[in-house]
Amino acid sequence: MLLANRTAWIVGAGNGLGREIAKRFALEGARVAVADLNEPAAAATVALLQSPSSHHALRLDVSDANACRDAAEQVTSRLGGIDIFVNCAAVCLVDSMLEVTPERWDKVFAVNVRGAFFAMQAAARVMLPKKYGRIIHISSPASKLGFPNFASYAASKAAVDSMVRSAAVAWAPQGITVNALVPGRMTGGMIDELERDLQKVTGKTTEELKEDRTKGLPMGRRVEPAEVAAAAVWLASTEAAYVTAERFNFSGGMELA
Numbered sequence: 001m002l003l004a005n006r007t008a009w010i011v012g013a014g015n016g017l018g019r020e021i022a023k024r025f026a027l028e029g030a031r032v033a034v035a036d037l038n039e040p041a042a043a044a045t046v047a048l049l050q051s052p053s054s055h056h057a058l059r060l061d062v063s064d065a066n067a068c069r070d071a072a073e074q075v076t077s078r079l080g081g082i083d084i085f086v087n088c089a090a091v092c093l094v095d096s097m098l099e100v101t102p103e104r105w106d107k108v109f110a111v112n113v114r115g116a117f118f119a120m121q122a123a124a125r126v127m128l129p130k131k132y133g134r135i136i137h138i139s140s141p142a143s144k145l146g147f148p149n150f151a152s153y154a155a156s157k158a159a160v161d162s163m164v165r166s167a168a169v170a171w172a173p174q175g176i177t178v179n180a181l182v183p184g185r186m187t188g189g190m191i192d193e194l195e196r197d198l199q200k201v202t203g204k205t206t207e208e209l210k211e212d213r214t215k216g217l218p219m220g221r222r223v224e225p226a227e228v229a230a231a232a233v234w235l236a237s238t239e240a241a242y243v244t245a246e247r248f249n250f251s252g253g254m255e256l257a
Contacts, residue, residue: 002237004029007079009072011062011119012089014041016189017138019048020225021086021232026050028233030084033075035060037089055079062089062115072122084134084236085123087116092153092190094197105152112156117163120178124171133176134236137164141184141251149201150194161247168245177244179235184251185213185222218253 008025012018014036022032026049034049036042039059046057056078060071075082091111093104120135127133142150143157161180168178185191195209202209214222228250234240235248249255 001027001029002233002239003084006083006236007031007033007075007081008084008086008236009033009035009075009082009123010086010088011035011060011115012087013045014038015045016088017183017186017225017228018086018088019045020229021088022046022055023049024226024229024233025084025236026055028237030236031055031079033058033079033082035062035071035075037061060119062087062119063110065114065118068115068119068122069125071119072126076126081130082123082126083130083132084136085120085127086136086138086232086236087119088138089115089119090138090153090190092150092194094149094194094201095152096201097148097151100152108152108156109159112153113159113163116160120163120167124167124176127176128171128174131175133171133174134240135167135176135178136232136235137178137180139164139180139182139247141182141249141254143182144255149198164247165245172244175241177235177240179240179244180247181228181231181235182247182249182251183223183225183228184249184254185217186225186228187222189225191222217251218256221252223250223252 008030013022013034032055034042034045034057042057046055140157142154164180
């Protein structure tokens with residue numbers, strides 16, 4: 001098993017991609033701490049994992065830097081450390097460019113940027129003394145493409161790409177790798193919520209949106225969470241020890257279309 005005797009802290013794993021990554025990590029032998037703003041959802045994820053008693057669920061508001069530090073301490077206390085950190089927590093608000101308010105902009109950045117950074121920092125503080133760690137952030141094609149109906153989200157993910165590079169260089173001498181996985185249009189999870197919100201802006205039905213946003217992909221289909229989770233396993237393993245500061249696309253050629 002690729003992750004035997006490792007402890008993973010996954011933020012935003014109450015559903016969607018985070019839940020899928022937690023399931024794959026557990027199958028590969030990791031002890032998994034599932035953190036989510038929705039604690040019952042985190043507990044539901046743990047119940048789905050192989051050997052659920054080996055894992056831990058906790059509530060976490062990543063926009064609170066002190067809570068991130070406390071959560072890292074809790075994970076270390078309950079599961080013996082942190083070897084792997086995965087940030088899947090994200091907010092995507094749909095607004096036309098002229099309707100973005102300071103409050104909605106700040107809400108996105110509080111989770112997607114502030115939360116991503118301080119949760120990563122808290123995990124790194126545990127990893128650094130051991131000179132070993134794997135950090136994985138979930139980014140988005142939006143960080144490189146123009147999406148006027150969710151400009152705040154796109155900007156926040158560009159910030160994530162930047163912090164991945166900075167952290168990778170800062171912690172490479174201590175054996176910690178930092179990378180980003182970039183899912184395109186996935187099935188389920190946050191994409192479903194986003195497309196429901198897009199209906200209000202575009203006037204299209206759910207079916208029309210799904211069809212339009214799928215047929216424009218070069219591969220003609222959406223990516224499955226399991227496909228992205230498989231890559232997360234590899235990045236979290238010792239096999240990826242020399243891979244850092246990278247941005248791995250799972251977008252079916254979306255950024256080239």
